[in-house]
Amino acid sequence: MSLRLVIFDVDGTLVDSQAAIVAAMEAAFAAQRMAVPPRAAILSIVGLSLDHAMLRLVPEAGADTRARLVEGYKQAYHDQRLAQGAAHSPLFPGALGLLETLHAQPETLLAVATGKSRRGLDALIESHGLGRFFVSRQVADDHPSKPHPSMIHAALADTGVEAVDAAMIGDTSFDMEMARAAGVAGVGVGWGYHPVSALEPVARRVVLRFDEVTPALDAIWKERT
Structure with missing residues (x-):
């Protein structure tokens, strides 16, 4: 066979992992003093690489801003995972x-x-x-x-x-x-x-x-x- x-x-x-993803996205946008996209919009981009996800969420933002959002998301997600362990996702x-x-x-x-x-x-x-x-x-x-x-x-x-x-x-x-x-x-x-x-x-x-x-x-x- x-x-x-x-x-x-x-x-x-x-x-x-939806709660973790939404929380990290909220933290990333808050750090840039930007309006957080709706929860449904955030979940709609799950699965895409982060740079593509940010482009879909805020296509009007410049490349530098999107890069900061990506890094902010990564850091927030990492910090949450360290704090919560397996319960994170x-x-x-x-x-x-x-x-x-x-x-x-x-x-x-x-x-x-x-x-x-x-x-x-x-x-x-x-x-x-x-x-x-x-x-x-x-x-x-x-x-x-x-x-x-x-x-x-x-x-x-x-x-x-x-x-x-x-x-x-x-x-x-x-x-x-x-x-x-x-x-x-x-x-x-x-x-x-x-x-x-x-x-x-x-x-x-x-x-x-x-x-x-x-x-x-x-x-x-x-x-x-």
């Missing part, structure tokens, strides 16, 4: 069980493709004890922002898995567009930060609960064969 690769987004897919109920189930399949490899920095991802993985699961970790430091397919291409190269034997699991249209651009199946999850209506046009499948993910993947693998 050929190897399969399942690539996970992080924020809004495995961990519920809790795992969604069912996330750990899904990872354990897939990890137990000999033919299945797991990876991450996230808009987080490497420092942020490594800290999150350590705080939740997830290090044993992922054979490839792709982060914003090393790639263009989603939905560019670079992260998925790198994960495929790391593992030697063909695109037809891979799937991307994520909660945003950026994840699903990235999957499509890379030629892998996209599984959108309905518990994250983009509505199901935004996922359905670009995802191969959309699931609403963690226990629906494995059956969705099984169906995708059967379509492959």
Whole structure:
């Protein structure tokens, strides 16, 4: 049996980080004495690299201002994580069980493709004890922002898995567009930060609960064969 690769987004897919993201964004904008964007607008850009996120949130701001917002966000997020530990970005109920189930399949490899920095991802993985699961970790430091397919291409190269034997699991249209651009199946999850209506046009499948993910993947693998 050929190897399969399942690539996970992080924020809004495995961990519920919306409170942390909004709080850090509020701190960054307050430090620049700028009006904080609405919560819905902040959550709409989750998954993008920070420079792209700030450009969407405040397109009228100059490059220097956006750069200060990025640095302010990073520092606020880092400080909050140090203060709160694992509670900063809790795992969604069912996330750990899904990872354990897939990890137990000999033919299945797991990876991450996230808009987080490497420092942020490594800290999150350590705080939740997830290090044993992922054979490839792709982060914003090393790639263009989603939905560019670079992260998925790198994960495929790391593992030697063909695109037809891979799937991307994520909660945003950026994840699903990235999957499509890379030629892998996209599984959108309905518990994250983009509505199901935004996922359905670009995802191969959309699931609403963690226990629906494995059956969705099984169906995708059967379509492959």
